[in-house]
Amino acid sequence: MSENRRRSQVAILLWTLGIAFAAAGLALWFVLYRPRTTSLHRLVLGVVVHVLFGYILTMSGILVYRSDLSTDECLIAAKRCAFGAALMGFLAVWGSASELSAGVVTLEFLNEFVIVSSVGAAAGVLVGLNRGQAVRNRRLVAEKAEREETLVFLLRLLDHDIQNHLMAISEYTEAVDPAAVDSRVDPVAGIRDRSADIERLLETANAVLESETGDEEFEPVDLSTVLREQMSVIQSNAPEIETRTRIDDGLYVESNQFVDEVFHNILDNAVTHNPPDDLTIAVAAAETEEGVVVEIADDGRGIPDQIRESVFDPGVRTDKSGGDGLGLYLVRKLVESYGGRVGVGDRSPTGTRFRVWFPKA
Numbered sequence: 001m002s003e004n005r006r007r008s009q010v011a012i013l014l015w016t017l018g019i020a021f022a023a024a025g026l027a028l029w030f031v032l033y034r035p036r037t038t039s040l041h042r043l044v045l046g047v048v049v050h051v052l053f054g055y056i057l058t059m060s061g062i063l064v065y066r067s068d069l070s071t072d073e074c075l076i077a078a079k080r081c082a083f084g085a086a087l088m089g090f091l092a093v094w095g096s097a098s099e100l101s102a103g104v105v106t107l108e109f110l111n112e113f114v115i116v117s118s119v120g121a122a123a124g125v126l127v128g129l130n131r132g133q134a135v136r137n138r139r140l141v142a143e144k145a146e147r148e149e150t151l152v153f154l155l156r157l158l159d160h161d162i163q164n165h166l167m168a169i170s171e172y173t174e175a176v177d178p179a180a181v182d183s184r185v186d187p188v189a190g191i192r193d194r195s196a197d198i199e200r201l202l203e204t205a206n207a208v209l210e211s212e213t214g215d216e217e218f219e220p221v222d223l224s225t226v227l228r229e230q231m232s233v234i235q236s237n238a239p240e241i242e243t244r245t246r247i248d249d250g251l252y253v254e255s256n257q258f259v260d261e262v263f264h265n266i267l268d269n270a271v272t273h274n275p276p277d278d279l280t281i282a283v284a285a286a287e288t289e290e291g292v293v294v295e296i297a298d299d300g301r302g303i304p305d306q307i308r309e310s311v312f313d314p315g316v317r318t319d320k321s322g323g324d325g326l327g328l329y330l331v332r333k334l335v336e337s338y339g340g341r342v343g344v345g346d347r348s349p350t351g352t353r354f355r356v357w358f359p360k361a
């Protein structure tokens with residue numbers, strides 16, 4: 001379920017509660033006090049008192065619906081609203097305990113119960129919204145700092161890696177010179193490979209930047225198709241590996257065109273860091289009550305202990321790795337931008353198991 005849908009549910013809950021309090025308060029006022037109200041100002045005051053706090057709840061629901069608060073931040077307001085209504089309602093019941101224990105429930109008690117409960121609910125939702133906004137502000141500050149750190153890292157990485165690739169291309173172009181031909185070097189293939197590395201690096205950097213912006217609209221994407229396509233790519237690039245798949249059909253999640261990068265990088269990580277001649281990769285994907293779960297396991301060497309806790313951080317790689325340290329970092333950033341989670345663990349007896357969870361579309 002998307003953030004917008006969950007936020008809408010919280011908003012509808014507040015609307016419903018506010019309208020219920022306002023309608024009940026107004027009905028009780030008309031029954032109890034309207035016949036005895038003769039002056040205009042008392043009429044207006046009575047209506048306002050019985051409707052005001054329900055109106056606050058309703059407007060709070062509209063505010064939540066139009067806001068960009070996260071689900072957890074919206075739930076803070078909903079929980080405080082429920083707590084305030086329950087607390088004040090309990091006090092009203094406690095104040096009339098003797099009458100209620102005798103089985104006497106009067107309209108005056110119901111009127112008092114509705115008013116004080118609506119007061120508690122309104123106070124609770126206002127405190128909750130303020131608290132939720134404070135949590136959101138702290139989250140935005142942390143996200144901004146992380147985004148700036150990511151951009152600085154990307155700039156340094158691009159400067160370092162592209163310069164290295166360009167130097168290598170320059171050496172290959174010198175090898176093309178007939179006066180300096182080295183039969184052991186294929187300069188055309190070298191230039192082609194280095195150019196492909198630069199292109200891939202720029203694509204990865206672009207995907208990271210897209211995941212950092214956080215303002216792109218997502219659409220339902222069939223993960224079943226994406227997974228099968230990525231498995232075909234891996235089998236084409238490394239035909240010697242053994243693959244096993246158990247992928248259900250129709251696994252739709254809210255994502256974008258970069259979702260294939262998630263699985264490309266996980267699968268490519270397994271092939272790159274293990275001998276392909278003796279490697280088996282198993283992919284399973286299914287829909288559960290909580291969402292769509294994808295598991296990718298291999299029987300390779302596993303992740304070294306020294307980087308296991310930080311494997312999804314930018315620039316993390318083994319001493320023997322020739323990569324840029326962006327692959328699994330990109331996996332985490334993309335999955336989180338889709339509202340999902342990714343984790344990694346050991347596979348028994350050997351190997352690595354990645355588990356990726358997405359909310360349902």
